[in-house]
Structures are given as C-alpha cells and as structure tokens.
Amino acid sequence: MGKFYISTPIYYVNDNPHLGHAYCTILADFFARYHRLMGDETYFLTGTDEHGQKVQKTAEKEGISPKELADKVVVRYKELWKKLDISHNDFIRTTEERHTKGVLKILRKMIENGDIYKDSYEGPYCVSCESFFPEKDIVDGKCPDFGHPVTVLKEESYFFRLSKYQKSLLDFYSANPDFVLPSSRMNEVRSFVESGLKDLSITRTSIHWGINFPDDEKHVLYVWLDALSNYITALGYGSENEELYNKFWPCDIHLIGKDILRFHAVYWPAFLMSAGLPLPKHIFGHGWWMKDQSKMSKSLGNIVDPNPFVDEFSSDVLRYFLLREKPIGTDGSFSDEGFIDRLNADLANDLGNLTSRLLALLDQQFQGRVTEGDGSLKEMALKQLDDYYKAMENFAPKEALEIVWAFISSLNKFLVAREPWAKPKTKDSETALSEAARALRLVSLQIAPAMPHAAGTIIKSLGFTPVSFKNFKWDDQQETRAYRISNLFPRVDKKEYFKELESKKEKAMETEKPQEEKREEPKTVSIDYFRAVELKAGKIIHAERVPKSNKLVKLIVDFGTENRQIVAGIGKKYSPEELVGRTCPFVYNLEPAKLMGVESNGMILAGNIDGEPVILQFLEDVPPGSKIT
Ligand code: MSP
Secondary structure (H helix, E strand, O other), X not given: OOEEEEEEEEEEOOOOOOXXXXXXXXXXXXXXXXXXXXXXXXXXEEEEEOOOHHHHHHHHHHOOOHHHHHHHHHHHHHHHHHHOOOOOOEEEEOOOHHHHHHHHHHHHHHHHOOOEEEEEEEEEEEOOOOEEOOHHHOEOOEOOOOOOEEEEEEEEEEEEOHHHHHHHHHHHHHHOOOOXXXXXXXXXHHHHHHOOOOOEEOEEOOOOOOOEOOOOOOOEEOHHHHHHOHHHHOOOOOOXXXXXXXXXXXXXXXXXXXXXXXXXXXXXXXXXXXXXXXXXXXXXXXXXXXXXXXXXXXXXXXXXXXXXXXXXXXXXXXXXXXXXHOOOOOOEEOOHHHHHHHHHHHHHHHHHHHHHHHHHHHHHHHOOEEOOOOOOOHHHHHHHHHHHHHHHHOOOHHHHHHHHHHHHHHHHHHHHHHOHHHOOOOHHHHHHHHHHHHHHHHHHHHXXXXXXXXXXXXXXXXOOOOOOOOOOOOOOOOOEEOOOXXXXXOOOOHHHHHHHHHHHHHHHHHHOOOOOOOOOOOOOOOHHHHHOOOEEEEEEXXXXXXXXXXXXXXXXXXXXXXXXXXXXXXXXXXOHHHHOOOEEEEEOOOOOEEEOOEEEOOEEOEEEEOOEEEEOOOOOOOOOOOEEO
C-alpha cells in the first residue's frame, strides 16, 4: 500500500473564504479522495494562517483582538469546507500551541546550522500603516494600501542565509526536474534562483502578532517561516509524538496558487535544507479563477461567494464545475452562465439522462435485474480507465473528467445502437442494459473524487456494493438489483434562473442604505486640501451596463499596477463599447461605495453639458497609472 500526503495553503483569516480558496481546497480533496480509492494511506492537510500584519490590521479596524478575529473567521472556513464535503484529515491553525512548538524546533535547527544572524533591515516604511513594503509596490513614494507617504527606515532584524543555498537549490532542481509543476513554472523558479538570492529578513520588531523569536522577544517571526512550517508542525514535528511526521513527511504535493510559488519552491526548500530535513516531492502552482478579467479581490469588488451555488445546486455540482471547466495550471474566468451551461450539458444531459434512462429500462423490463452483460464494453472501459489513471497521476483533473465524459457519451451511443427500448424483455436487451450498468458502475467510481454524493447514489441505485479502484473488477458481483431514481441533476431553465437572480439582487439592493449624503463644501480650498485628492490616469479595459440601470456603467480600469472596478454614471451618453480602450482621469483615493449593489473604487471625472456627462481625455498618450497634479 502506498502513502500520499497532500496539502493546501493555509488561508489568511483577515477575510472570508471565496471561490478561489474553495477551488484550491476542492482540488486537494479531489486528489486525496482519488488516492484513498487507490488504496493509498492518505493524509490531507488544510488550515489557516493567523499571524502577521494583515490579521493584526484588520482586527484593529474591527476593534477586536487578532485572536478574536481569527476565531471568528476560522469558523467560516470550517463551515464552508464541511458544506463542500472536504475530507481533510487535519486542520491546522498557526495560533495553536503545537504549531509554535514545531516552528521553534525548525528555527533552532537553522540557528544551530549557523544560518540565522542579526542585522538591520532597510526598506520603504509607512508610518501610518506601521509596516515595511517591498520596493516594487511603492508608487510615487506612497504605500500600496492607502497611498500614505513612505520613508526609508532601518529596523533591526534576524536574517536567514538564503544566499548560501543558491547552488544547493539549483542542484536539487536539476536532480528533480518535476519538483515544480506545471513544468513551465519550474523554469520561472530556476531563473529566479539563477539571478541571485539575497538573504531573507525573517523577523520584525514592528509587528506584534506572531511567534516571538527565542530569547529576543521584541522580534516576531515574519509570517512565511511561521506559515510554511505548518506542513510539518501539523504532523507533530517538534512534539513528543512525531509518528505522523515520520510516516508522511516528505509531502507528495503542496498544492498552491501560482502567486505563492516562490515561497514554496525557493524559501521553503532552503529552510528545510538548513534544518536538515527532507524536501517535499512536488509543488503544484495552480491558476486563478478570475471574474471580469481580474483576479478576485475585495478592493475590486469582484469576489464570488461559493455558498449560494452550493445552497442552490449542491456541492457536487460546484466541485464538478470548478474541476472540469478550466485546466488546473491556467487562469479561467467564472461566469454564472458558464456554470449553468456546464451543469445542463454535462450533468443534466449526459450523466443524469444516462443514469435515469438506464435505471428506468432495467426496472420496466427486468424488475431491476442486472446480470453479467456480454463484455462488449469491457475493452473500451478498461482502456479509458488507464488513460484516466494517467491523467490523475499527472495532476490533471480536467483531462481526467474529459476522459470519463467521452466514455459516458460512448455509453449513450451504445444504447442508441442496441435499442433496448425497441426489443423489450429480450435476451439482447438484457445483456445490453446489464453491460451498460457495469460501465456506469465504473463511471460512478471514476467520478467519486469529484462528486462523492452522485457517485454513491448511482452505485447504490445500480445495486452494486461500492468498490475502490484497488479492488475493482469489471465482472464481479454477477447479479444485482437496481432501482429507479429521478434525474440526479435537474435541468436548469437559464432564462428563469437569471430572472430569479435579478429579482434577488433587486431585493438585496432595496435593503442597502442610500450612499449619497449631502455635504457642505467649503467655498475655497487650500492646496493641501486639493492635494489630498489623488487623481490618476486610468485605461478602461472593460465596460458593461449595471443591470436595471440606464445610467450606471461598470468599468474595469487599468492603473498600471492594478485593475480596479469603478462604477460611473455616464451610461445614458456612452455605450460600454465606446468606453473600452479610452484613457481618462479618475479620482483614485475615493472611499469605496456601492452603487445599485455594485462596488465602486474610484470615480471617473466628467464635465456636464445641459445635464449630460462628458468624459475628459488627454491630448497626448498617457500611460495608465500616471499621476495628475
Ligand atoms: N497565507 C498565505 C499562504 C501560506 S501557505 C504556507 C496566503 N493566503 S491567501 O488566503 O491569501 O491565499 C491562499 C490561496 O488562495 C493561495 O494559494 C492563492 O493563490 C489562492 N487564491 C486566492 N485567490 C484566488 C483565485 N481567485 N483563484 C484561485 N486561487 C486563488 O497566500
């Protein structure tokens, strides 16, 4: 029996879980379930990243302690994982005692190896945010979060000798070319390391919410050493009982989003080398789910909440959609329409119809009796099973499910060719239906990692006892009794669905309080007052009407370093098509607001002719993000 250890990233608790987080956890669950069905002893870890500045700041804003915030948000993660049928073996929180113990053990080993030293860290510092920011995030001397002025500050810090591991890392990548997957990402990582590694600051004295550095308590571990260690602390590393660690480490695969690849493929292996511990076998950097061409984020207001989809359609449907819709390595765009289309085509039509039709025919003609069949589908079935195994071993869920759906389509064709409905209760009908039932049993096993509920229902209604891949045999369980069920995935009327969605949105809008408040404006303003308004050039890269409004247009605006969603009241005069591609001036630091339920982060500047808005444009080409002073 093999062993398989898979992990998700640990999620920050400064915000609620969204579809992107759900995606990564569903992917991990899919592989964990597959390996369990292969008979592998499987360990699946997820959890939350609860220390550090982001959490500290959000808690401050909410007027609660960081631990209170973590306790509140962690529940939302746990509830969502339950709803999505996530079958993790453990859930680690970095505020747990067992985690701190493990982190301190790994740190001690790094110290013993001479890899930690004290120096000072120098970088752009924002006094208002009380934090350092990477040089690349500073635009025009302002912090990326709030646009406060930054100054260069020196702070005492402990450093890790990352530079010492450059050669060892490159040697390791050469010996393990599939360490980072997909392979294109391995090249990215290798080039980064080849371009030279600087030592890494691993503590801060300006952050208080975290694990204290031993014997120098004003220093708190900077989040990444703390966070990455979760993959071994959860296994008991650093505790009295390291049994799980000894059994499962090194991890087979750390599944992560592509944005945190460097931390996992460069820093984490270097930390482990320094502590004298084995390295994980694979790091897989998956692509993102985008909405309106941008990665989901709170500031863009384009976050998709997975909860309504589960509530309305079931966790099986959402899981299937996310796994099947886009290749794991690349980005994909989420839309309600795409979701409904996929549900109708693959689930209601292909799989749902096949199942209900087959069960109905078996019931009508043979009181549900399934016999041995004639073996005519066996070869095709086992061949596609082989291809499916290959796709699963290559961490390719979309491809694996495509293989199963091609098989489902062959089964539908098989029934059309054999026409059991045209020759009821004959031997030929009996063997054709029984053969198809055996094939559908295999389908149910193959979809089990993606849709555990549907898989269980199908196998049960066919009268077979559940098996795993390990003990699956095409011809065992010679006779069973099937029973009818209604379509597992009722077809969704798209028009009705969107009508209902709109009316729900309208109702929600009615309960929102109006945003516009009348304020007294001063007659003249000082130059400082004016300067407080940050104006920037932005290029409109996407525009669409806000439903139910003839005035409002939702824009996605490129500001060079980020894309923002901005709602503008110019829809009576301009069509969305006329707006895309234009570079206009925007108020950049306006408080976020909701207009007809749509989040807006900024404001387009426009003139007014007889009550009609007219947008402004520059006489020359201005790069997006340019400041207007
Ligand atoms: N806490 C760190 C990870 C530490 S792991 C030792 C972190 N947390 S996070 O909550 O910001 O992100 C967690 C994961 O969610 C990342 O892998 C990130 O790529 C993923 N996603 C966040 N938004 C996403 C999408 N829109 N689509 C897919 N996954 C994305 O980073």
